[in-house]
Amino acid sequence: MAAIEVEGLEKTYPKGVRALDGVGFSVAEGEVFGLLGPNGAGKSTTVKILATLSTLDAGTARVAGYDVVREAGAVRRSIGYVPQASGVDVHATGRENILLQGRVQRVPPGELRRRMDELLETFGLGDFADRIVRTYSGGMKRRLDVAMGLVHRPVVLFLDEPTTGLDPEARAAMWEELERLAGEEQLTILLTTHYLEEADRLAKRVAIVSRGRVVVDGPPDQLKRRLLGDAVTVELAGGDATAAAAVVERLGVVEETVTDGRHLRARVEHGAQAVPGILSALEASGIAVASVTVARPSLDDVYLHFTGRDFRSEDEAGSAR
Amino acid sequence: MTAAVQDTLAMLVRHQRNFLRQPIWLVFALTQPMFWLLLYSQLFRRIIDLPGFDTDSYVQFLAPGVVVMTAFFGAVWSGMAMIDDLDRGVVPRFLATRAHPGSLVVSQVLHAAIISIVQTVIILGTAWLLGARVERGVAGWLVITVVAALVGAGFAGISHGIALIVRREEPLIAILNFFGLPLTFISATLIAETLMPGWMQWAARFNPVNWGVVAAREMSSLDTDWGRVGLYTGLLLAFVALASALATRAFGVYRKTL
Numbered sequence: 001m002a003a004i005e006v007e008g009l010e011k012t013y014p015k016g017v018r019a020l021d022g023v024g025f026s027v028a029e030g031e032v033f034g035l036l037g038p039n040g041a042g043k044s045t046t047v048k049i050l051a052t053l054s055t056l057d058a059g060t061a062r063v064a065g066y067d068v069v070r071e072a073g074a075v076r077r078s079i080g081y082v083p084q085a086s087g088v089d090v091h092a093t094g095r096e097n098i099l100l101q102g103r104v105q106r107v108p109p110g111e112l113r114r115r116m117d118e119l120l121e122t123f124g125l126g127d128f129a130d131r132i133v134r135t136y137s138g139g140m141k142r143r144l145d146v147a148m149g150l151v152h153r154p155v156v157l158f159l160d161e162p163t164t165g166l167d168p169e170a171r172a173a174m175w176e177e178l179e180r181l182a183g184e185e186q187l188t189i190l191l192t193t194h195y196l197e198e199a200d201r202l203a204k205r206v207a208i209v210s211r212g213r214v215v216v217d218g219p220p221d222q223l224k225r226r227l228l229g230d231a232v233t234v235e236l237a238g239g240d241a242t243a244a245a246a247v248v249e250r251l252g253v254v255e256e257t258v259t260d261g262r263h264l265r266a267r268v269e270h271g272a273q274a275v276p277g278i279l280s281a282l283e284a285s286g287i288a289v290a291s292v293t294v295a296r297p298s299l300d301d302v303y304l305h306f307t308g309r310d311f312r313s314e315d316e317a318g319s320a321r
Numbered sequence: 322m323t324a325a326v327q328d329t330l331a332m333l334v335r336h337q338r339n340f341l342r343q344p345i346w347l348v349f350a351l352t353q354p355m356f357w358l359l360l361y362s363q364l365f366r367r368i369i370d371l372p373g374f375d376t377d378s379y380v381q382f383l384a385p386g387v388v389v390m391t392a393f394f395g396a397v398w399s400g401m402a403m404i405d406d407l408d409r410g411v412v413p414r415f416l417a418t419r420a421h422p423g424s425l426v427v428s429q430v431l432h433a434a435i436i437s438i439v440q441t442v443i444i445l446g447t448a449w450l451l452g453a454r455v456e457r458g459v460a461g462w463l464v465i466t467v468v469a470a471l472v473g474a475g476f477a478g479i480s481h482g483i484a485l486i487v488r489r490e491e492p493l494i495a496i497l498n499f500f501g502l503p504l505t506f507i508s509a510t511l512i513a514e515t516l517m518p519g520w521m522q523w524a525a526r527f528n529p530v531n532w533g534v535v536a537a538r539e540m541s542s543l544d545t546d547w548g549r550v551g552l553y554t555g556l557l558l559a560f561v562a563l564a565s566a567l568a569t570r571a572f573g574v575y576r577k578t579l
């Protein structure tokens with residue numbers, strides 16, 4: 001059974017903003033799934049619907065086997081939800097936040113104590129448990145956020161941009177936490193992010209969302225392979241790369257070449273395997289090589305390819321359509 | 322049902338703890354009513370020389386008024402806490418848990434009522450030190466406290482209702498400022514009813530602040546008009562019910578915007 005099943009989700013906000021336009025994907029039990037997309041793509045809206053906060057206009061969504069509309073209570077029991085806007089009470093201590101969360105999630109008092117200590121410990125908050133959250137660093141606060149979402153041992157955890165606004169160090173720490181969580185059996189995680197590298201590192205599968213639709217989904221590696229194969233860049237010792245391009249193209253393994261002065265860029269299916277052939281062909285033609293690099297295409301390239309837009313310059317917030 | 326009560330209590334504990342943790346706020350909430358009592362009783366000391374005041378101590382006259390005014394002003398601003406919770410995502414987060422949604426609003430209203438009760442005791446205590454007595458004794462203290470709690474709860478409900486609809490501080494402040502002083506002045510808070518212009522006396526009949534002041538004042542003198550106490554307490558109960566309905570409705574409106 002899939003832990004999350006979404007089909008044809010549509011949502012228009014009261015003021016007429018069409019946030020979702022037929023989102024669909026499914027997440028297997030125990031999987032970490034990444035929803036990737038620019039501002040305003042509809043990531044948070046999707047998560048809010050799955051967490052029973054927002055209503056849907058059309059489509060169906062099941063979480064942990066329950067329908068989010070008809071069985072909202074059962075869904076709430078099964079999920080942990082870490083909103084983009086946090087939702088931690090900054091006037092209270094970390095401990096008080098976890099306790100209140102546990103109480104409303106109906107964790108029995110004795111078990112709640114144990115669970116709280118365990119969470120404070122694993123999220124490295126032990127020394128700060130009795131400090132007011134307002135004095136926490138951004139990274140500590142976000143870790144508390146995640147800990148709160150786990151207090152009742154949910155089977156599905158929603159993390160809406162868990163690392164946005166964190167400095168690189170705090171982000172790395174959060175990644176470690178999330179990787180550890182992902183290793184825990186039975187926990188399914190859906191996380192949203194702007195960061196391609198984050199999805200690449202944490203998620204077993206990703207879906208790229210753009211303008212309220214999933215444009216493509218699959219394992220990050222597969223998406224990259226489907227797109228480009230590897231990029232091989234050859235730097236010549238001197239002269240022009242045009243002749244070298246002709247030589248390389250004759251090899252037959254190359255899908256596309258681009259030259260730029262002394263540089264030759266070629267796309268091949270398996271970079272590492274193609275390099276020896278490329279080098280010996282160039283040598284045989286008397287062309288001297290200074291260096292060779294092989295790079296996997298990044299998710300940036302995937303994004304660009306499937307949405308036709310550059311990821312970084314993208315901002316769909318409030319776009320009329 | 323019990324789960325709803327438990328959630329409300331858990332939320333109430335949160336509000337009270339956060340309130341007690343803000344020392345400055347706490348100091349103001351507790352000293353301001355005393356200050357009002359002292360200030361107004363000095364400012365308007367000679368007012369009782371006017372016909373219409375059947376008392377020889379203005380503090381005696383003023384204390385029930387300040388009790389209700391304090392409950393009113395405290396409660397009217399309580400919606401700011403809701404806006405803070407909305408801004409920080411605290412409310413949405415609880416809405417995705419098993420917490421009873423009603424507990425989020427009800428706990429705030431109870432919190433306002435409890436603050437009103439504490440302030441009432443402080444004001445009546447201060448008035449007692451100044452020589453003013455609640456002539457009806459224990460019954461008087463009880464009824465006045467209940468009246469203050471009802472005024473606090475009712476206006477807290479309205480304040481939260483508006484907060485949930487406008488969802489921003491500025492419009493809430495503007496609305497509350499607009500209604501705050503008029504509601505105090507179109508009432509017998511500071512002045513005997515008979516000294517108000519006719520139209521004001523008429524308008525005051527529709528003012529919950531006035532209902533509270535009249536009921537509380539009846540309980541602080543010996544010739545209590547029980548009929549009026551009953552009537553106005555009943556009206557205040559209806560007011561609280563109406564305000565709660567409004568806040569609940571506003572909460573529903575807010576949830577639809579999520």
Ligand SMILES: Nc1ncnc2c1ncn2[C@@H]1O[C@H](COP(=O)(O)OP(=O)(O)OP(=O)(O)O)[C@@H](O)[C@H]1O
Nearest residue numbers: 013017019038039040041042043044045318578579
């Ligand atoms: N509560 C709301 N009321 C009205 N419109 C909304 C609301 N929340 C989001 N929107 C709009 O819906 C669209 C999708 O927003 P959503 O928050 O789902 O995007 P997102 O992918 O999470 O973006 P971000 O990366 O900025 O968090 C946007 O155009 C946004 O302005």
Ligand SMILES: [Mg+2]
Nearest residue numbers: 043044045084
């Ligand atoms: Mg978002």
